[in-house]
Amino acid sequence: MSHSDHSIHREHHFTASDAVRDIVIGMSDGLTVPFALAAGLSSSVPGTNIVVIAGLAEIAAGSIAMGLGGYLAARTEREHYFNELEREKKEIIEVPEREREEVAEVLRGWGLQETNVRLAVKEISADSDRWVDFMMKLELGLEKPEPKRARNSSLTIGISYIVGGLIPLIPYMIIHRAVTALLVSVVSTLIALFIFGYVKGNFTGSKPLKSAVQTALVGGIAAGIAYLVAKIIT
Numbered sequence: 001m002s003h004s005d006h007s008i009h010r011e012h013h014f015t016a017s018d019a020v021r022d023i024v025i026g027m028s029d030g031l032t033v034p035f036a037l038a039a040g041l042s043s044s045v046p047g048t049n050i051v052v053i054a055g056l057a058e059i060a061a062g063s064i065a066m067g068l069g070g071y072l073a074a075r076t077e078r079e080h081y082f083n084e085l086e087r088e089k090k091e092i093i094e095v096p097e098r099e100r101e102e103v104a105e106v107l108r109g110w111g112l113q114e115t116n117v118r119l120a121v122k123e124i125s126a127d128s129d130r131w132v133d134f135m136m137k138l139e140l141g142l143e144k145p146e147p148k149r150a151r152n153s154s155l156t157i158g159i160s161y162i163v164g165g166l167i168p169l170i171p172y173m174i175i176h177r178a179v180t181a182l183l184v185s186v187v188s189t190l191i192a193l194f195i196f197g198y199v200k201g202n203f204t205g206s207k208p209l210k211s212a213v214q215t216a217l218v219g220g221i222a223a224g225i226a227y228l229v230a231k232i233i234t
Contacts, residue, residue: 026063029161030164031164034059034168039224040229047178048172048178051181062161062165066158070153070157074154078145103124104118167192168188168189172185189223
């Protein structure tokens, strides 16, 4: 049978990078929070100046808060990794037999026969760097973080939040009648949420259409609740 007679099976796997995750975090909140705030204010003010001022203030505060949160999360992740690394280095010296047994348990979980487990444990533990690397990745599930991860994360999340937040706010900058600006903002933001959700679905491995509908629905509900609350209060 020729090679062309065989159906070629290709596996497509995608693991969202740190940058993609940060963009998703920033854009998700950036599109929904300022959108909800602007919609809520639109029900109680005739013009758009207050909406724009409040919206810009929220975007500035939100981007800083989100960026700082991303920075602290990445720093914590990095500190956790190196704390665990030092602990593993210490344990393979102080309690090597227990650490070898932990390696064996991981290998047994893969279905290896006991003879092969013993051989593999001997090979892995013969080199301390390889041993520690095995424990970090396969026992603890920890990957070494990028050196500039904290800085890059804070910038990516903050900028993504600003970009997302400006989309629902731009109509209020152009149109000076709050009701009209609200309608344009709703349409443009829901379209942006749908597109963002679709792209996010592609990048994260979920169903793009389902992700698009869910993202748009969440943003729309948030804005609708904010609008109704402001309407009731005023």
